[in-house]
Amino acid sequence: MSGLPSIEITIYPYDCDAYGHVNQAAYLLLFERARWDALARGPGQDLFRRNGVWPAVRRATIDYQAAAYPGDVLRIDSEVQKLGGSSLEMRQRATRVTDEALVAELQILFVMINDAGKPTAMPPEVAAAFGGRPSARPGELVRHDVGEVTLAVDTRGDGPALLLIHGFPLDHSLWAHQVATVARWRRIAPDLRGAGASDAPATGYSMSVYADDLARLLDRLHVERAVVVGLSMGGYIAFEMLRRHRQRFLGLVLVDTRADADGPEQRKGRDDMIELARSKGATAVAERLVPRLLGRSTQQTQPDIVEQVKAMVARTPVPGLVGALGAMRDRPDSTSLLAGIDVPTLVVVGAEDEVTPPSAARVMAAAIPSAALTAIPGAGHLAPLEAPTSVTRVIAEFLEALPKP
Numbered sequence: 164m165s166g167l168p169s170i171e172i173t174i175y176p177y178d179c180d181a182y183g184h185v186n187q188a189a190y191l192l193l194f195e196r197a198r199w200d201a202l203a204r205g206p207g208q209d210l211f212r213r214n215g216v217w218p219a220v221r222r223a224t225i226d227y228q229a230a231a232y233p234g235d236v237l238r239i240d241s242e243v244q245k246l247g248g249s250s251l252e253m254r255q256r257a258t259r260v261t262d263e264a265l266v267a268e269l270q271i272l273f274v275m276i277n278d279a280g281k282p283t284a285m286p287p288e289v290a291a292a293f294g295g296r297p298s299a300r301p302g303e304l305v306r307h308d309v310g311e312v313t314l315a316v317d318t319r320g321d322g323p324a325l326l327l328i329h330g331f332p333l334d335h336s337l338w339a340h341q342v343a344t345v346a347r348w349r350r351i352a353p354d355l356r357g358a359g360a361s362d363a364p365a366t367g368y369s370m371s372v373y374a375d376d377l378a379r380l381l382d383r384l385h386v387e388r389a390v391v392v393g394l395s396m397g398g399y400i401a402f403e404m405l406r407r408h409r410q411r412f413l414g415l416v417l418v419d420t421r422a423d424a425d426g427p428e429q430r431k432g433r434d435d436m437i438e439l440a441r442s443k444g445a446t447a448v449a450e451r452l453v454p455r456l457l458g459r460s461t462q463q464t465q466p467d468i469v470e471q472v473k474a475m476v477a478r479t480p481v482p483g484l485v486g487a488l489g490a491m492r493d494r495p496d497s498t499s500l501l502a503g504i505d506v507p508t509l510v511v512v513g514a515e516d517e518v519t520p521p522s523a524a525r526v527m528a529a530a531i532p533s534a535a536l537t538a539i540p541g542a543g544h545l546a547p548l549e550a551p552t553s554v555t556r557v558i559a560e561f562l563e564a565l566p567k568p
């Protein structure tokens with residue numbers, strides 16, 4: 164069978180009808196049980212859930228070949244016959260192991276549907292599990308439709324969810340080390356709308372829109388609650404998620420961010436930057452911003468990180484830059500929210516961060532009941548990239564100490 168192992172199933176008396184027969188309904192259940200068992204031994208029974216799809220049966224036909232009785236052990240082999248863009252046709256054969264007699268065959272057609280019950284594209288991991296194209300390689304992005312836009316998302320691992328929200332003007336690759344190495348958590352690192360490989364509509368950017376996109380992404384991934392990690396603008400979005408989607412939080416990690424809103428000078432700075440983005444494009448924004456984003460030590464000793472961040476900023480679509488700048492300029496003050504944060508919280512700041520400096524992080528951490536604060540030596544505003552192992556370690560330690568969800 165393509166992708167799934169053979170499964171042996173014993174027929175029990177309760178599988179049979181009043182006449183002791185395995186009837187059509189019972190065969191449907193036996194074949195289904197074999198599929199779930201096969202998934203459990205391979206990609207996991209949450210294969211569909213974690214990919215945000217459900218295999219809906221569109222057609223199923225049973226062919227009886229020989230009688231089977233309670234106590235018989237059937238070997239169920241499954242073979243994928245057709246793998247379409249959103250459909251999967253499979254044949255399952257039940258063979259009695261004692262005499263190798265074929266007792267029944269099932270021909271079944273599935274269509275992948277989304278939350279709205281609409282046919283949707285087969286995610287690469289699902290296709291791979293059934294022998295199709297290879298699953299998302301580590302780092303390969305899967306696109307998720309969250310309503311108005313499609314977000315590109317790097318999702319890895321199993322366990323409770325860790326949602327990693329990047330800052331401005333960056334993308335999911337800011338979290339490359341954390342996504343690759345935080346074990347026993349399902350790491351979800353999206354590109355926000357207007358960033359990286361996600362859709363970049365011309366208008367429609369605000370903290371509430373970003374927050375709602377992410378809540379819908381969690382819905383699509385069937386994640387009820389997550390530890391939400393936000394860097395800088397990602398932190399502003401995390402505050403907005405707290406306002407709008409409080410029930411989705413298992414915990415909160417605020418990295419290189421602040422709670423207060425822009426003052427008049429910063430607002431003017433946002434407008435100037437919008438002007439620069441519109442007139443000279445993303446490369447000019449990268450030249451202007453990158454020296455502020457990275458710490459002194461990184462600029463002196465990690466030229467590859469400097470180049471990586473420049474490239475990341477330079478590939479941000481201009482509508483995404485303009486939209487995010489406007490959203491940050493107009494964001495509400497979140498200071499009054501801090502005292503009411505009642506989920507475990509960690510505040511992390513690069514010791515050389517000049518955009519959201521350690522002094523701001525200290526004030527913020529002090530205002531959040533029982534928040535811990537960690538400063539990362541040698542890192543600036545993009546601590547997860549500049550000092551990846553230190554940031555991963557402090558996040559992992561925080562996650563370890565959380566009550567098990």
Ligand code: MLT
Nearest residue numbers: 330331395396397491518
């Ligand atoms: C960010 O890293 O998201 C931005 O620097 C935040 C800001 O400019 O306020």
